[in-house]
Amino acid sequence: MDDFLNEFTERRLILCEGEQDRAFLRHLIADRSLPPFHIVFPTRPHTTIGGRGAFGQMLSALRLVRGFDDLTGIVVVSDNDEDPEAAFRATVEQITSAHGYSAPREPLVVVRNPGSPPLLVMALPWIGRPGTLETLCLEAAYAQHPGIGVCLDRYVDCAGVAAWSLTKRLKMQMRSILTASCRSDPNTSLVYAWSRPEALIPLGHPCFNQVAEFLAGFDEYVAAR
Amino acid sequence: MIDSLEVANFRCYESLALHGLRRMNIVVGENASGKTALLESVFLTAGGSPELVLRLRAWRGLGDFGTIPGDRTSYESLWKDLFWGFDQSRTITGQLVGSHANTRAVRIAYQGEPIATLPFTKGGSESPLIVPITFEWKDAKGNISTSEVRITREGLKLGGNVEIVPAYFFSSAILPNPTENAGRFSELSKQGRQEGVIAALKKQFPYIENISIEINAGITMLYASVRHLSQKVPVGMLSAGINKLLSLLLATAEKAQGVILVDEIENGFYHKLMPGVWSALLDSTRRHNTQLFATTHSAECLEAMLPSVKGAEDDFCLIRTERHNGQTKVVLFSGRQLEDAIHQRVDVR
Numbered sequence: 001m002d003d004f005l006n007e008f009t010e011r012r013l014i015l016c017e018g019e020q021d022r023a024f025l026r027h028l029i030a031d032r033s034l035p036p037f038h039i040v041f042p043t044r045p046h047t048t049i050g051g052r053g054a055f056g057q058m059l060s061a062l063r064l065v066r067g068f069d070d071l072t073g074i075v076v077v078s079d080n081d082e083d084p085e086a087a088f089r090a091t092v093e094q095i096t097s098a099h100g101y102s103a104p105r106e107p108l109v110v111v112r113n114p115g116s117p118p119l120l121v122m123a124l125p126w127i128g129r130p131g132t133l134e135t136l137c138l139e140a141a142y143a144q145h146p147g148i149g150v151c152l153d154r155y156v157d158c159a160g161v162a163a164w165s166l167t168k169r170l171k172m173q174m175r176s177i178l179t180a181s182c183r184s185d186p187n188t189s190l191v192y193a194w195s196r197p198e199a200l201i202p203l204g205h206p207c208f209n210q211v212a213e214f215l216a217g218f219d220e221y222v223a224a225r
Numbered sequence: 226m227i228d229s230l231e232v233a234n235f236r237c238y239e240s241l242a243l244h245g246l247r248r249m250n251i252v253v254g255e256n257a258s259g260k261t262a263l264l265e266s267v268f269l270t271a272g273g274s275p276e277l278v279l280r281l282r283a284w285r286g287l288g289d290f291g292t293i294p295g296d297r298t299s300y301e302s303l304w305k306d307l308f309w310g311f312d313q314s315r316t317i318t319g320q321l322v323g324s325h326a327n328t329r330a331v332r333i334a335y336q337g338e339p340i341a342t343l344p345f346t347k348g349g350s351e352s353p354l355i356v357p358i359t360f361e362w363k364d365a366k367g368n369i370s371t372s373e374v375r376i377t378r379e380g381l382k383l384g385g386n387v388e389i390v391p392a393y394f395f396s397s398a399i400l401p402n403p404t405e406n407a408g409r410f411s412e413l414s415k416q417g418r419q420e421g422v423i424a425a426l427k428k429q430f431p432y433i434e435n436i437s438i439e440i441n442a443g444i445t446m447l448y449a450s451v452r453h454l455s456q457k458v459p460v461g462m463l464s465a466g467i468n469k470l471l472s473l474l475l476a477t478a479e480k481a482q483g484v485i486l487v488d489e490i491e492n493g494f495y496h497k498l499m500p501g502v503w504s505a506l507l508d509s510t511r512r513h514n515t516q517l518f519a520t521t522h523s524a525e526c527l528e529a530m531l532p533s534v535k536g537a538e539d540d541f542c543l544i545r546t547e548r549h550n551g552q553t554k555v556v557l558f559s560g561r562q563l564e565d566a567i568h569q570r571v572d573v574r
Contacts, residue, residue: 004524004572043570054569060562061569064543099561 003043008067010038012218013117015058016077017041017051020190021124021133025077025215027194031203032212035219037075052078052090056097063100071117073110073222075215079132080123082166091121108214110225118222126210134170137190140205141177148180226516227267227323227390227484234308234315235269236262237553245557246323247542248510251530252520253574254546259553260520261285263546264394264486267518270319270331271392271484274385275360275374278307284396295376297355304358304374307333326482327390327516328365333358337373362389391480397489401472403446403461407438409475410447414438422474425509429501430467436460447471465493470502477509477517485510490519491526499529507533507540522574527567534564543573 014037016022022039029037040062042054055076062068078091092103102111107123125135142149152173156162161172178193179186181200193200214221226248232241237259252260265281282303283289305311317333339354360372372384395401413419423436435450441459448457449467461468469492476485494502510517521527534541541560546553558566558573566573 004570006572057565058569060565061571063562064545064558064566064571064573066547 005040005061005065008038008065008071010036011070011072012037013062013071013074014039014077015041015055015062015074017079021077023191023194024133024137028203028208028212029215031194032208032216034212034215037215037218052087052094055091055094059095059098059101068117073218074117074119075218076119076121078121078123079167080125080128080130081132082130084123084128084130088121088123095119095121108221110222118225120222122211122214124211125207130166132167132170134174134190136207136211137193137201138170138173138177139207140201140203141174141181143205144199144202145177145181148177152176152180226482226514227321227327229320229322230263230267230270231318231320231322232266232270233318234312235266235317235319236307236309237548238262238266238555239309239552241266241553241555243544243555243557245542245559246516247560248516248540249507249533250516250518250542250544251527251563252518252544252546253522253527254520255548255574258546258548259555260546261488263544263555264488264518264520266319267321267484268392268394268486269333270321270329270362271327271390272331273362273370273389275358275372275383276385278304280394284394284399286398295355300355300376301358304333321390324482325365327484329390330363332361332363335359340375360384391483393476393483393485395469395472395476395485395487397492400461400465401468403444403459406447406460406468406472406475407445409479410436411438413475413478418478421509421512422471422478425474425505426467426471429470429498429505433463433467436471466495466498469493470505473506474509477506477515478513481514483513483515485515485517485519487517487519489521491521491523494526496525496529499526500532503530503533507537511540524572524574527573531564531567534560534567538564545573 012035014025016025016039018041022041025037025039028034040058042051042058076091076095078087080087088107095101096103100113100116101119102113104111104121107121107127110118110120112118124133125131155176156169156173161169164172174190178188178190178200182188182196182198184197188196194203227246229244229246232238252263254260269277301313305313307317308315313335318331320330322328335356336359337357339356341354355376357373357375362370375382410419413422426436427433432452433449434452437448437457438445439448439457447460449460449463450457451463460471473485473487476483491499506517538560541563543558543563545556547556563573
């Protein structure tokens with residue numbers, strides 16, 4: 001029953017969109033010695049919905065996990081995509097559909113409801129900035145592999161990818177740079193990017209500082225609001 | 226329908242209040258966390274005779290009740306484990322609140338004048354005086370029925386009350402009683418209502434063509450006509466799962482407002498049958514306005530419930546019993562939360 005969510009092993013919880021976000025956050029927390037978080041994302045064995053579209057179902061389901069009452073806070077981590085405001089609205093819709101949670105006015109605003117831990121939304125790459133997790137990871141990967149970055153920019157241009165939507169272009173760039181820089185397994189993905197012997201995406205890069213600093217001060221942040 | 230259950234000083238529950246019960250109440254929790262005790266509290270409150278306690282003892286594996294010595298220790302040992310913390314100075318109370326017919330309360334306590342039964346146990350060193358245990362049931366109209374359990378020279382004297390909430394307890398350890406099943410089937414048949422049960426059974430087991438009452442070695446029981454078999458077969462011989470589903474369907478169909486209590490519902494069923502079992506039970510409890518309380522340890526069994534819960538969330542709830550530092554806690558989750566949790570692969574057990 002390894003694929004079942006049994007019990008919260010930490011008192012802080014992150015709900016993110018998918019496996020890539022969880023891998024990133026896990027490795028960032030370990031790399032920067034941040035306080036521990038239990039990290040979950042919606043699964044989809046019985047349904048076609050997943051990611052942000054299943055946040056509501058997941059938030060409702062999380063109440064049945066043992067240890068829910070002991071959580072000190074929940075961070076809902078969601079990509080901004082092309083339109084940060086629209087993405088935030090979609091996330092809030094999911095939160096309120098779960099019942100028992102109020103709608104936060106904006107990202108990083110803590111909402112409190114009886115019977116639920118404090119909850120807030122953290123946006124990636126950061127508040128108000130269009131993009132996704134890949135936006136941050138690409139910045140770090142480009143810095144780590146500047147030669148490949150130059151080639152990748154040319155590839156994006158000549159393949160006509162520049163005309164794609166931002167989120168699609170970011171995914172193409174991410175996959176390409178991982179393939180070109182991961183000699184041990186060119187087929188690797190963002191989920192395993194930090195499990196390869198190569199330093200593909202250095203988590204010490206300053207582009208990750210806002211996320212890391214926020215998680216580092218999470219307890220104080222929630223307590224103060 | 227029972228909407229709420231309140232219990233005090235019963236088994237592991239010093240105090241329990243459950244509101245928002247539904248037609249299908251699924252009980253989960255670790256071993257020794259109070260799942261069976263919860264079913265027992267409903268069974269005892271719904272019932273009308275102290276004899277039910279003796280049945281519960283047998284189902285718990287404490288053996289059939291035989292001759293009891295007339296001393297106080299033996300007498301009290303029959304009832305001791307009903308009391309929270311084995312504290313027999315407490316009063317056990319149970320209350321079911323729901324539709325008129327399902328509203329009922331029970332109160333169990335040692336009270337009344339001490340009595341002695343002659344002849345005394347030879348060489349007995351303790352006083353032969355016994356304070357009798359008294360069971361007092363109150364129905365929705367406020368009518369009270371009292372039963373004091375006395376030891377007589379013939380054995381235990383147990384009173385009873387006929388006006389009860391029909392409650393059927395399916396213990397995990399006991400196989401369905403063939404004569405009881407035949408009796409229920411017969412009652413339905415007299416009213417021309419047996420076809421619904423047969424149809425529900427055939428839907429899950431299409432090779433069953435019909436069910437009938439027959440006599441086998443002097444015992445009345447149900448037989449199945451099975452496709453490609455030249456003779457009818459006793460249902461119990463055919464399959465434990467078929468026998469169990471038929472028993473559950475008969476119990477749900479027999480009396481409106483009835484309560485079906487099933488301990489470890491998944492036992493006997495092949496896992497691929499479980500979605501159909503849930504569907505058949507939901508359909509039958511709805512049609513006959515009965516209510517189910519079922520415990521399970523099985524994740525497969527819970528997952529198999531999903532198609533039935535979907536669209537019928539208001540008919541379901543999940544009750545989880547938890548034990549922390551010697552105290553039992555019970556949490557109730559809605560059908561919608563149960564559905565979401567199964568979707569998201571949360572281990573709700």
